Amino acid sequence: MTNTFETKNGRSHIAAAFAQAQETQSAALMPYFTLGFPDRATSLDVVEAIAPYSDLIELGVPFSDPLADGPTIQRSTQIALENGTTTADCLAMVRELRLRGVDKPFLLMGYYNPILAYGIETYVRDAAAAGADGFIVPDLPPEEADEFEQAAQAADLVLIPFLAPTSNPERIATIAPKAQGFIYLVSVAGVTGARSQVQSDLGEFVARVREYARVPLAVGFGIGTPEQAAKVGALADGVIVGSALVSVADKAEAKSEAAGAFVASLQAGLKKG
Amino acid sequence: MLQNTTSVPDKHGKFGPYGGQFVPETLMPAIEELIQAYDDARNDPAFMAEFDYLLKSYVGRPSPISHAKRLSAALGGAQIYLKREDLNHSGAHKINNALGQALLAKRMGKQRIVAETGAGQHGVGSATACALLGLECIVYMGSVDIARQQPNVYRMKLLGAEVVPVESGSKTLKDAINEAIRDWVTNVDSTHYLLGSVLGPHPYPMMVRDFQSIIGIEAREQLLNEVGRLPDTIIACVGGGSNAMGIFHAFREDEAVDLIGVEAGGEGIASGKHAARFADLAISRIGVLHGTKSYVMQTPDGQIMETHSISAGLDYPSVGPEHALLRDQERAGYTYATDEEALAAFQTLCKTEGIIPALESSHAMAEAIKRAPTMRPDQIILVNLSGRGDKDLDTVMRALAL
Numbered sequence: 137m138t139n140t141f142e143t144k145n146g147r148s149h150i151a152a153a154f155a156q157a158q159e160t161q162s163a164a165l166m167p168y169f170t171l172g173f174p175d176r177a178t179s180l181d182v183v184e185a186i187a188p189y190s191d192l193i194e195l196g197v198p199f200s201d202p203l204a205d206g207p208t209i210q211r212s213t214q215i216a217l218e219n220g221t222t223t224a225d226c227l228a229m230v231r232e233l234r235l236r237g238v239d240k241p242f243l244l245m246g247y248y249n250p251i252l253a254y255g256i257e258t259y260v261r262d263a264a265a266a267g268a269d270g271f272i273v274p275d276l277p278p279e280e281a282d283e284f285e286q287a288a289q290a291a292d293l294v295l296i297p298f299l300a301p302t303s304n305p306e307r308i309a310t311i312a313p314k315a316q317g318f319i320y321l322v323s324v325a326g327v328t329g330a331r332s333q334v335q336s337d338l339g340e341f342v343a344r345v346r347e348y349a350r351v352p353l354a355v356g357f358g359i360g361t362p363e364q365a366a367k368v369g370a371l372a373d374g375v376i377v378g379s380a381l382v383s384v385a386d387k388a389e390a391k392s393e394a395a396g397a398f399v400a401s402l403q404a405g406l407k408k409g
Numbered sequence: 410m411l412q413n414t415t416s417v418p419d420k421h422g423k424f425g426p427y428g429g430q431f432v433p434e435t436l437m438p439a440i441e442e443l444i445q446a447y448d449d450a451r452n453d454p455a456f457m458a459e460f461d462y463l464l465k466s467y468v469g470r471p472s473p474i475s476h477a478k479r480l481s482a483a484l485g486g487a488q489i490y491l492k493r494e495d496l497n498h499s500g501a502h503k504i505n506n507a508l509g510q511a512l513l514a515k516r517m518g519k520q521r522i523v524a525e526t527g528a529g530q531h532g533v534g535s536a537t538a539c540a541l542l543g544l545e546c547i548v549y550m551g552s553v554d555i556a557r558q559q560p561n562v563y564r565m566k567l568l569g570a571e572v573v574p575v576e577s578g579s580k581t582l583k584d585a586i587n588e589a590i591r592d593w594v595t596n597v598d599s600t601h602y603l604l605g606s607v608l609g610p611h612p613y614p615m616m617v618r619d620f621q622s623i624i625g626i627e628a629r630e631q632l633l634n635e636v637g638r639l640p641d642t643i644i645a646c647v648g649g650g651s652n653a654m655g656i657f658h659a660f661r662e663d664e665a666v667d668l669i670g671v672e673a674g675g676e677g678i679a680s681g682k683h684a685a686r687f688a689d690l691a692i693s694r695i696g697v698l699h700g701t702k703s704y705v706m707q708t709p710d711g712q713i714m715e716t717h718s719i720s721a722g723l724d725y726p727s728v729g730p731e732h733a734l735l736r737d738q739e740r741a742g743y744t745y746a747t748d749e750e751a752l753a754a755f756q757t758l759c760k761t762e763g764i765i766p767a768l769e770s771s772h773a774m775a776e777a778i779k780r781a782p783t784m785r786p787d788q789i790i791l792v793n794l795s796g797r798g799d800k801d802l803d804t805v806m807r808a809l810a811l
Contacts, residue, residue, distance in 0.1 A: 200578065200712040201698065203587045204433045204594070210577060222710045248431055249696045253711025275431045275697065279421065298434035302597055307438065325435050326595035 145269045146292040150192065150241045150317045154352045154373055157191040161406040163369035165189065166354060167399050168245065168378030170196035170212040171229050172221030174386070179216075180229060180236070182385055185396035187238045189403040194272060194376065197226045197246030204274040206329030208379040212386070223250045223259070227266045234267035243296060245272040251284070260287040270294040270317050278311055296320050301341050312348035318374060321345060321355045330360030330380045339371045362405030369406045377402055417734065422611020425737060427730030430610040432590075432700045439597045444612045446517045451619065456516065463508050464623065467541065468498045470505075471627040474635065474791070480761040480778075487641065487784035489777050491794040492628045492656060495766065499537045500530065501796030502624060502652045503605060507534035509620035511542050514601035521545045521596065524603040525589040527554055527582035527648065528722030528769060529561025530796055531605030536570035538603075546570040549588040551581040554721045561800050579715040582648075582725045586699050606649025607729035610700030614730055621655025628791060629659045640791035642667040642780065646772040647743065648684070648722050650729035652795035657741060667742065669780075670732060671772045673718030674745035682717035685745040686728045687736060696727075703730040719748035719804065720768035722796075746775035752808055754778055755798065767796035768804065 157164035167190050171179050183193060198213035198221050205213070223246070230242055244263055251259050251273065263271070270293050276284060278297060288295045294317035299308060302325055312319060321342065324335050335341075338355065345353055354374025359365055360383075365375045381398060388394030417424045430440060450456040464470040473496065477489040494502040507524075514522055522544050526532030532548040539546035548565055552574045555562055565572050578584040586609075593602040607614040607621075632640060643660060645653035647670035660666045675683030686693045686704040696705035698713060706714040706726040718724040735741035746754070754774035758766050766774060770793070777792045784790070798805070805811075 201583065201587050203590045203699070206591075214577075217712060224710075249698060249705065249707065249713070250711030252696050253694070253707060253709065274433050275700070277430065277432065277434055277437050279437075280429055280431055300433075300435035300438075302435050302438045304438050304441075307434075322433075322435055325597050327591045 145264065145267055147294055147316055149269050150294065153191045153241050154318065160408055161369065161403070162366070162408060163372055163406055164191035164352070164354070164374040165365070165399070165403050165406055166192040166194055166374055166376045167381050167402070168194035168196060168376060169381060169385070170198060170209065170216055171226045172198060172216030172219050173212040173382070174215055175219050176221065176225070176229065178391055180232060181392040182395045183233055184236055184238055185392035186399040187240050189396065189399040190240055192241040192243060194243045194245050194378065195226070195230065197223055197244055197250065199247040199250055202247060204327055206327040206379060208383050209328050212382045223254050227262050230263070230266040230268050241269040242267065243270045243272050244268050248273055248276045256284055257287045260291050260293060264291040264293055268293065270296055272296045272320060274298065298322055299345055301325055301335070308345055309348055312345050313350060315349060315351050318352040318354050319345060319349055320376070321353055321372065323355050323357045323359065323368070326357065328357055328379050330383070331358035334359070334364050334367050338368065342371045362401045365402045366405040375406065417731065418611060418615050422615070424614070424730045424734040427701070427703050427733045428611060428614060429702050430700060431697045431702065432610045433594060435594050436597060440610055442517070447513060447612055447616050450513050450516055456512065460509055460512055464505065468504050468508065469496065470623065471631070472496050474628060474631045477762050480757065481781065483761060484778060484781040486781040486786060487788040487790045488786065489781055490632065490640065490789060490791045491764070492624060492791060494624060494652065494793060494795045495764070495770070495797035499533050500799065501534065501767065502621060502655060503531040503534035504537060505623055505655070506605065506617050506620040506651060507531065507538040507603060510601065510603045511535070511538035511544060514544065514603070515542055517601065519599060519601040521600040522603050523547045523549065523589050523592045523600055524605060525549050525582065525585035526605065527585065527724060528720065528767070529554070529558040529565065529800060530722060530767070532570065532572070533561050533564045533568070535603050535605070536565040536568035539570065540568045547592065548572050549575050549585040549592070551575045551579070551585050553580040554582065554585070557804055558721055558800055559803065582721065583698070583713065590699065606651040607654045607731060608649045608699055608701055608727065614701065617651050618654040618658060618731065621651050622658040624652065624655035624793065625657060625659030628656060632789070632791065636789065638789070639663055639666055640789040641784065642669060643791045643793070644669045644671060644773045644776050645793040646671045646723060646769045646795060647728060647732060648673070648725050648769065650732045652793050654729060654731060656793040657735070661740065668735070668740065669776060670741055670743045671776045672743060672745040673720060673723035673772060674747040674750070675717040677747055678745070683745065684716035684718045684724050684726065686726070687743040688745045698727045701730050703727050703733045719751060719808065720772065722767070722769040723772065744776060746772040750775040752805065755805060764794070765798040766794055767798045768801045770795045
């Protein structure tokens with residue numbers, strides 16, 4: 137696969153991925169998968185299999201107490217930990233995926249305590265060296281993120297901020313203009329996991345954030361079908377699908393094939409025309 | 410009356426390097442709302458009057474202090490006084506905070522309460538307060554804790570609460586908190602999270618301390634009135650640390666008074682099966698759990714470790730951020746008692762004073778029993794007897810093979 141965009145990791149890699157997706161899709165597609173689930177080798181195969189249909193990829197770094205995650209991702213991270221997956225190992229997997237030629241932007245999604253244990257600066261530096269582009273840390277709101285943000289900026293990687301339907305106008309006005317990379321919009325108050333319907337007031341929420349944002353807006357939580365992806369893609373710049381993909385891989389015999397086919401179907405839902 | 414004249418936490422909820430607000434964005438607005446609502450409430454004489462009235466007419470405050478004369482004589486050293494939180498309605502200090510927060514939730518227009526519980530005392534306190542004030546109550550409790558604290562599960566159900574068993578992780582207190590937070594984040598508009606200890610994101614460590622500070626305020630006055638002097642040493646058990654903060658807080662400026670927190674030593678520090686966050690710094694390091702920065706028992710990779718204690722209420726891998734600061738400042742000292750020592754202290758108090766203490770409080774008693782003989786008979790140890798032991802009879806009977 138040829139790169140028409142700047143290949144340097146970080147901010148520009150992410151921006152180029154959103155721009156390129158817009159040429160053929162209503163929104164960029166960012167699947168999530170847990171590193172080390174159901175085992176190391178399979179998780180690498182799954183990520184490689186979904187890459188051709190993905191614009192960016194969110195890679196889950198397991199934590200014992202994932203309080204923003206629903207049962208599906210909880211279980212996957214639990215199994216990854218039982219397999220002995222560590223933070224250092226996750227960074228090694230990022231490197232391995234780059235060596236295998238997976239060139240999509242990688243966002244490392246992990247909770248704050250393992251990052252503190254690893255050391256903030258070391259973590260960011262090692263992640264950059266391994267080929268990651270940015271970080272999603274669900275229990276690190278902007279109020280607490282100064283140190284991490286400085287480290288990320290020094291490495292030219294980004295810390296992706298969240299906004300939620302509960303975020304009031306003051307928070308949106310403060311957080312959105314400063315955001316780099318993209319903003320992760322939580323579609324619904326709650327934890328991760330597939331839901332039967334997309335929130336009916338999502339368009340209004342996206343519009344409220346759009347007023348202040350200078351980066352793309354990607355929506356996650358509760359999106360699990362091509363129809364839902366299409367609906368969200370019509371409103372936002374990016375669509376994030378996690379639990380549904382983990383669940384598909386979990387249930388399938390041939391995991392990477394099933395995961396690839398599922399992400400391809402999500403992408404088809406986003407195709408223009 | 411509440412006291413909040415200390416300089417900690419700052420407006421960001423920091424106790425020195427500890428504390429803070431490490432929660433998902435979805436909860437941040439709710440936390441801002443809670444900070445505002447609590448600030449309004451504690452400056453509203455009508456709210457404070459209602460809280461004081463309920464503490465007096467419903468909880469039965471002030472709880473007395475008892476001079477443990479036979480125990481003190483048998484140990485041949487300091488005089489041991491007990492602050493009798495076990496005599497509170499619903500059996501422990503937990504009701505103080507539960508009532509305060511339930512009143513606050515009602516004032517905020519939140520009709521649905523979620524709470525976590527380990528030993529079940531906070532669950533019972535929350536269920537009691539919700540029944541009294543007409544609020545819906547959902548209590549998350551690890552299935553391991555449900556098995557070892559059955560009487561409290563029955564109590565919560567009788568009081569109209571829904572008890573939800575938590576099967577994830579170690580199936581104890583930390584997992585119950587995860588589940589309570591997941592519920593809160595999902596139902597944040599209608600729901601108040603009634604957190605039971607000096608843990609979690611700001612303002613909880615401050616707010617819970619304030620609601621519990623009545624313990625130390627009363628004890629200080631009672632000792633001055635009844636004995637004519639302050640204690641030399643105050644001892645309290647520390648799980649999350651709410652009963653300890655509650656009794657310590659009024660004495661923080663009394664520098665001659667030693668403040669001692671007692672953690673759960675479980676099967677001994679060397680065994681690794683304990684919850685002594687301050688005693689085992691090889692596995693307990695500064696980290697973030699459940700929204701706050703403090704000491705956390707964790708693997709080198711930052712995964713939260715499972716803890717062990719015979720008392721469910723002390724079985725938690727982190728500790729309130731203000732305790733971490735008091736320890737750094739050397740204003741409070743921290744030690745631990747093993748399961749065995751707590752069980753021995755439990756029996757001693759039963760036989761010498763006719764008081765059946767909670768296993769949690771028995772850890773504080775164990776330290777008092779160690780220290781008293783090293784002190785003079787004119788010195789005073791004040792122990793926070795944070796709860797009664799009725800809930801622990803099964804556990805104790807099994808442990809003693811009675």
